[in-house]
Amino acid sequence: MALGSSMAAGPGIGPRAPGAPFAAGRSARNYPHLVAAALGLDLTDVTYSGATTAHVLRERQNGAPPQIDALDGSEALVTVTIGGNDVGYVPLLMAAALPRFTRSLPLLGPRLRDLLDADAREAALAQVAEALVAVGQEIRRRAPRARVLFVDYLTLLPPEDHPARPLSEEDATLGRHVAATLERLTGEAAAHTQCGWVRAAQNSAGHHAWSAEPWTTRPGLPWPGRATPLHPNAAGMRAVADMVVAWEP
Structure with missing residues (x-):
């Protein structure tokens, strides 16, 4: 069973x-599909681009029920x-x-300034x-027999000594x-709820979007047949799948 947002769904990866x-934006080559194939498991993939924790727990998204509703207790891996x-x-x-x-644009500007406001992002992180x-x-309550793994985000940005133009x-x-x-909050949540933590961010630091062998994409316009900007590419999805398959407590 795979839950999550576009970072798991894989938009643009055909x-x-x-x-x-x-x-x-769900790809047949996202990490859930690759993991299921590697482990010989049947897959229910309800990942959905744009999903928030509320869409996992209680809110419908474009007509789709909360993702948690897909769990029935028979899961081996979530x-x-x-x-x-x-x-x-x-x-x-x-x-x-x-x-x-x-x-500075009348309608778009306030939203952009809010996204780039450090205090607003700090408040969102606290929540x-x-x-x-x-x-x-x-997840633990609904799938008590399953191995539950929080999989954090692949690294997008380069380290401080490397420009990230534009x-x-x-x-x-x-x-x-x-x-x-x-990343830290994901690990803390995993520990608090006795779930596993697949450290995709840590393991992909050398494969940021500006690296020679990126696992994610740079900013830009979305193009058919290419992974969505600022998201995992096919190599990144394969890398995350390998991390999940290899994970041990």
């Missing part, structure tokens, strides 16, 4: 998963990648990549900590802080 809603949309992580990076004048724990607890250094620093805090 082919699309059969029967998946178009808006879900993976979950969630939290980034709660804190505006990828939207922050998308905003930072836009020309600076867009922050997601409790939500991640709730996700782990509810992002300014100030915006890249904020992005790194959000990513690092989200």
Whole structure:
């Protein structure tokens, strides 16, 4: 059973998963599909692009029921990648990549400035900590026999000594802080709820989007047949699948 957002769904990585809603952006080569194939497991994949912890726990998304409702207690393995949309992580990076004048536009500007406001991101991070724990607890309650793995986000941004153009250094620093805090909170939620933690962020630091062998994509426009900007590419999905298969407590 796979729960989570676009970082697990794999938008833009072809082919699309059969029967998946178009808006879900669910790939037949995302890490849940690759893990299921490697382990010989039947797969139920309810990952959905744009999902938040609320969409996992209680809210419908484009007509789809809360993801947690897919659990029936028969699961052997449950993976979950969630939290980034709660804190505006990828939207922050998308905003930072836009020309600076867009922050002054009448309708778009206020939203961009909010995404790039450090205090607003800090407040969002404070709220997601409790939500991640709730996700782990509810999965545990509904799938008591399953191995439950929190899978955190692949590294998108380069280290501080490496430019991340077109992002300014100030915006890249904020992005790194959000990513690092989200990584830490995911690990804390996993420990608190006695779930496993697959450390995709830590294991992909050398494969950021600006590296020679990236597992994620840089900012830009989405193009058919290519992984969505600021998301895992096919190599990244394969790497995460390998991490999940190899995970040991």
